Amino acid sequence: MSEDSKLPLSRRKLLGTAAVIGGAGALGGAATTSLLWDEEKFGNADNPNVLQAGELDLKVDWEGTYYNWIDNPTFSSNDVEDPAVVVEEGPNLVDQPGPIINLQDVKPGDVLEVTQSAHIFGNPAFLGWHYEEHADTDNGITEPEDKVNGHDPDQSDGTEDGDLDEYLQVVIWYDDGDNLPDEVLPDITDGDGNEGDELVIDEEEYVMDVASIQSAADAFGGADPVVYAGNLAGLDGANVRFDARDSNSGAVAEEFPDTACYQNSVTEYIAVLVWLPTDIPGVNDNIVQTDRLEFQFGFDAIQCRHNVGNDGLPMDDTIADADAENNANSPEGGTTTPDPT
Template structure:
């Protein structure tokens, strides 16, 4: 249970769903349909079939919302159509490798708000998604298995409840509903983005993106060949930051007050975990420390184990500063873990089984306390680049997924080696396998989401024996699924679909997780009159198939599905 006191909860913490979309036209609307199985039950007897239920929520953006009666999204903001001379502080959109605009990072939140044209759930009908409110089934926050969209029924507009936005984008003018992406006046330089939050309820399932169209090879409207696309595993902010990132790993070490807490950078190389000392803190000041890093990996936040204090290490300047933590009415107790989410919020856990939320670690103020439903006294936690929060406990050597709305946890896997871990991180910039430091040991162990050991690395360099402490992922990078044209996308999706995976490791998705698929499209500025009057009609959606007793799923191309 959360002590949130009315604070806003970011979209990425909403539980999620799965659904169907359509994309762009330069003269006509676009069709849409959904493909998935739902509930079957045998009631009144002794058997009830388990559910394999898919739910969805979404938020869509368009760079020219004026066509639907919105204001100019760039008014008062630092937005450029050509690359600024100093672009380090700008976000290139919609695809960093082929941007249409550059938005200053300080204006990104406002720009995304201004370009949001529809969402589900949209309780105040402003085109942006809301996940808190009394309209939801539990009277507090969005529960996807109860409130999430089932398609196509929930494509209906709803301006007063918890459904879809009702505006010029969603209303076809005749009282009917438009597809999720329905553009009838696409111009060169236009772009849009849609992020779907998808959620499996009740049982594990394999998941595919699928599509259908009626065009023969070589007969695509020219618009479909000219529209560029990129798909990625999003972290919930609707912005593709690219996947050209270098791995950066950190490890903090201390030993029951017998040696100074020390921060190391870790490089995996030829079976070794090579450690390089970065900084240390006197054991008289910090008896121990647990760490989380900013999403870009440039700042490490070192939380004192027994004090309400935070040490901030800046990697580029090799500097260390100290900040007191304003705990308000809370008591942190004995800190056991720390991690930073993809928003930059610091979460610290204590032996009291609470997670404390610090939205701005540079100005550390505790704004919320979450009561976790398991013992986390011997544990570490980590965020994946897709926003999923994992927590490892020595009790049962179990990896858990945590819902940051309710504090509820779900067992993911037991580490097959049965070892206690004092630190946990995720490789490949937050999208790969898990890596843990063995308590009181000399090795790091790499394992997957089933708990299977993949590799071991001997500590070498400045640290060769690890007592207690923490690990953290540096740079978090979203993982690209594919980049192509709309025509190639639809051909690929019709031909058996595109199977999704979890952290690049498991194709079977556990229920109860929050997951996001981002999709961006754009019409390059050098496209000419050859696309005038073109329109595209197609279906695109998702398919799931049970995992249990099904080691070789047939997928959506099977005639039985």
């Protein structure tokens, strides 16, 4: 090749030509290039990864006696396996799904004792109890003077509502499950000095002793096993958190020591005494005639995990929200829980 036939190529032009040739080669080989890839999986259809929510289940049983000075009928959660079961001449019970106690003829001197057992299954939990009144009324006029003067039936005695809850006395305490009030009435014996599980109470003497107490707060306030002592009106809207450290039967959760949290798979016994004193202090016994009181009470449980920081308090806010949601979505519907504040 002669010198005249040579094309003047600079270094920049040579690099540019090489780039074009390389690009063409890449394009030309794309149709035959193999695709290389890799994959890692954790779990498959035969051995999948699993996330399962925790479980918390609360079961409640009860057993009680209504001392009416006639036949002292007993009742228990076993009585309401069939919703049609009614305890004759005692508290009428309906399964809905807990006990509904219907006392039609409460008299001064009557005593109601109920031992309730709460069983926690699944996770450790804080345990609580709530009471809410739905109706409190004079339920008619029994005084003829008021009827003649045209007074409102619910103000027949000068008050705006019923008075039964003001005079019904109540004490709630940590029990050992024996349906005996020896924790709060330690002086009760069977005459032979027996105590505890060997104690055999003379029912008539027992009822007379309780019914003669005019003030539960004065008689039982401050005692170690007592959760509440006072009149029934003082419980309205209350949300009580129980404390496993004070229990006579439950146990503190091993995972959450030094807290009020209950170990799962244990039972807590809470006993309740309610009575109308034989001598209502300061007023004529007629003030409670025909009064009607409608209420509900129940146990509450909330898991301890994530609630230990405040030792499960306040239970009322959490439980009230959950209770309102459950009631709204229940088949009955329409039942609301009041603002705990």
